[in-house]
Amino acid sequence: MEQFLQQIASGLANGAIYACVALALVMIYVSTDHINFAQGEMAMFSTYLSWQLMTWGASYWVAFAAAVVLSFILGVIIERAILRPLHNAPVLSVVVVFIGLLAICNSMAGAIWSYLIKEFPSPFPKSSFGIAGVIGPHQLGVVLVTLIVLGLLFAFFRYTPLGLAMRAAAQNPSMARLVGVRVDWMLALGWGLAAAVGAVAGVMVAHIVYLDPNMMGGILLYAFAGALVGGIGNPGGAVLGGFIVGVLENMVAFAGNQIEKTTGIYIIGNGEKLTVALIIVITVLTVRPAGLFGRVVVKRV
Amino acid sequence: MAALLEVKGLKAFYGQTQALHDVSFEISDGGITTLLGANGAGKTTTLRAICNMVRTEGEVRFDGKDIVGRATEEIVRLRIAHVPEGRGTFTTLTVDENLRIAAYTRRDKQGVKDELERVFTYFPRLKERIQQQAGTLSGGEQQMLAIARALMLKPRLMLLDEPSFGLAPLIVQEIFRILRRINQEEGVSILLVEQNAALALDLADYAYVLETGGVVMADRAEVVKNDEGIRKSYLGY
Ligand SMILES: Nc1ncnc2c1ncn2[C@@H]1O[C@H](COP(=O)(O)OP(=O)(O)OP(=O)(O)O)[C@@H](O)[C@H]1O
Numbered sequence: 385m386e387q388f389l390q391q392i393a394s395g396l397a398n399g400a401i402y403a404c405v406a407l408a409l410v411m412i413y414v415s416t417d418h419i420n421f422a423q424g425e426m427a428m429f430s431t432y433l434s435w436q437l438m439t440w441g442a443s444y445w446v447a448f449a450a451a452v453v454l455s456f457i458l459g460v461i462i463e464r465a466i467l468r469p470l471h472n473a474p475v476l477s478v479v480v481v482f483i484g485l486l487a488i489c490n491s492m493a494g495a496i497w498s499y500l501i502k503e504f505p506s507p508f509p510k511s512s513f514g515i516a517g518v519i520g521p522h523q524l525g526v527v528l529v530t531l532i533v534l535g536l537l538f539a540f541f542r543y544t545p546l547g548l549a550m551r552a553a554a555q556n557p558s559m560a561r562l563v564g565v566r567v568d569w570m571l572a573l574g575w576g577l578a579a580a581v582g583a584v585a586g587v588m589v590a591h592i593v594y595l596d597p598n599m600m601g602g603i604l605l606y607a608f609a610g611a612l613v614g615g616i617g618n619p620g621g622a623v624l625g626g627f628i629v630g631v632l633e634n635m636v637a638f639a640g641n642q643i644e645k646t647t648g649i650y651i652i653g654n655g656e657k658l659t660v661a662l663i664i665v666i667t668v669l670t671v672r673p674a675g676l677f678g679r680v681v682v683k684r685v
Numbered sequence: 686m687a688a689l690l691e692v693k694g695l696k697a698f699y700g701q702t703q704a705l706h707d708v709s710f711e712i713s714d715g716g717i718t719t720l721l722g723a724n725g726a727g728k729t730t731t732l733r734a735i736c737n738m739v740r741t742e743g744e745v746r747f748d749g750k751d752i753v754g755r756a757t758e759e760i761v762r763l764r765i766a767h768v769p770e771g772r773g774t775f776t777t778l779t780v781d782e783n784l785r786i787a788a789y790t791r792r793d794k795q796g797v798k799d800e801l802e803r804v805f806t807y808f809p810r811l812k813e814r815i816q817q818q819a820g821t822l823s824g825g826e827q828q829m830l831a832i833a834r835a836l837m838l839k840p841r842l843m844l845l846d847e848p849s850f851g852l853a854p855l856i857v858q859e860i861f862r863i864l865r866r867i868n869q870e871e872g873v874s875i876l877l878v879e880q881n882a883a884l885a886l887d888l889a890d891y892a893y894v895l896e897t898g899g900v901v902m903a904d905r906a907e908v909v910k911n912d913e914g915i916r917k918s919y920l921g922y
């Protein structure tokens with residue numbers, strides 16, 4: 385039983401990371417119809433920035449905040465400088481640019497900080513944090529921090545005029561222009577926010593997966609799976625989808641281990657987690673192409 | 686009266702095809718001008734060209750300033766409100782959000798609130814549906830919402846593209862009464878594009894008729910309305 389709860393808890397912690405990256409993917413997808421394949425590598429780069437600041441003496445939280453802000457600025461710059469000129473380019477050219485961006489982030493991080501795996505600290509106190517035997521201090525911290533970040537983002541989009549303008553620009557750009565919204569800047573802002581959320585995910589997960597230029601590869605896949613399960617056009621759905629995938633992958637491995645323990649037959653274990661998660665994603669998409677929480681657009685009949 | 690908008694030798698292009706060849710007209714400050722013409726004559730394109738939503742050549746002067754080539758959102762910020770063809774509302778946003786989006790750059794919360802109340806005096810129906818998703822409103826209500834949102838921009842000039850399209854006569858009458866009030870009480874100048882010539886001529890002071898991308902007739906609305914010869918040859922009724 386305790387083991388079961390532990391698996392759920394660590395699934396939630398992983399899920400929180402996937403949820404952040406999934407949200408970053410969706411934020412760009414809803415306004416441009418593109419999947420930013422470089423989202424994970426951008427987050428990895430942000431994580432190195434925070435690591436660099438810490439080695440220069442900044443405290444964890446200062447480095448965290450600075451990395452988030454820097455990532456926001458870098459995201460805006462990338463959109464303005466690289467994606468802007470491609471606004472009317474065919475889909476494939478954009479995909480190529482994303483892959484190029486991914487490669488550049490990866491090799492730049494490798495060149496600056498080397499490919500050696502580095503340890504990354506956790507800011508959460510070992511004692512008096514977490515619930516003994518159920519959830520570790522870092523896992524609980526990750527869940528809390530990401531929930532706060534997601535909550536802030538939700539409030540921003542839901543209750544501020546700027547958030548409203550971004551939603552309007554995503555839904556109908558030409559109409560948004562007709563009410564005076566500077567749509568191009570809204571896109572850049574979306575990139576900035578996506579990069580910032582990605583940075584949160586990267587810095588939070590680095591203590592678990594360690595810091596190296598390839599740390600986000602698998603995470604991007606899970607996040608993409610989460611976004612698809614939840615509904616790629618629906619930010620709230622993508623966040624839930626991220627959590628679902630996180631818990632699901634652990635449940636699959638847990639069930640496999642239990643079966644092996646009781647019957648001695650090995651069916652499934654940690655190694656097959658990703659495969660099974662992806663099979664489940666494909667199943668969901670076959671049954672519900674818009675994802676579990678895909679928005680059903682209300683139309684008058 | 687001085688001209689608020691002057692259009693001279695306007696050309697507009699969709700890719701390689703030229704939709705407007707040489708359109709010239711004026712809109713008087715405080716007046717209601719209507720742009721009539723058959724399907725495909727170029728009425729919608731003319732409104733789009735004013736807001737730089739299509740590739741445009743020629744001269745468009747608003748309040749004396751040349752605005753050709755400026756970004757659409759900057760033209761809107763000069764207080765030209767465009768209510769596009771087919772009731773452009775944000776269907777997944779609520780009525781409230783649809784209206785507030787037009788005031789998103791304004792920091793004075795009370796001012797925006799007052800503005801909303803003022804707009805609701807013209808459209809009390811919208812106030813009752815303030816939290817409803819725009820996509821679930823009736824056609825007439827959506828058209829009202831589109832006009833109300835334009836009004837939230839505090840426009841000096843309102844461009845309306847077939848506000849009567851697909852609506853029942855009673856609703857159309859209501860909307861046209863509101864347009865007259867907006868023109869008189871708010872001092873908003875109006876450029877009205879319509880298929881329904883009789884209706885538009887009742888509301889407008891001045892009329893232009895477009896044919897295949899050029900102006901073929903211009904006169905006071907009253908004259909056009911009462912001259913059967915003009916109506917028969919240009920408007921087909
Ligand atoms: N998006 C577009 N791409 C290419 N050609 C277009 C486009 N929109 C309009 N046109 C062409 O431009 C010309 C003028 O069209 P426009 O929509 O301005 O006419 P209209 O007077 O508004 O007609 P209606 O009364 O049917 O709305 C037409 O020949 C039309 O085919």
Ligand SMILES: [Mg+2]
Pocket residue numbers: 728729730770846
């Ligand atoms: Mg038209």
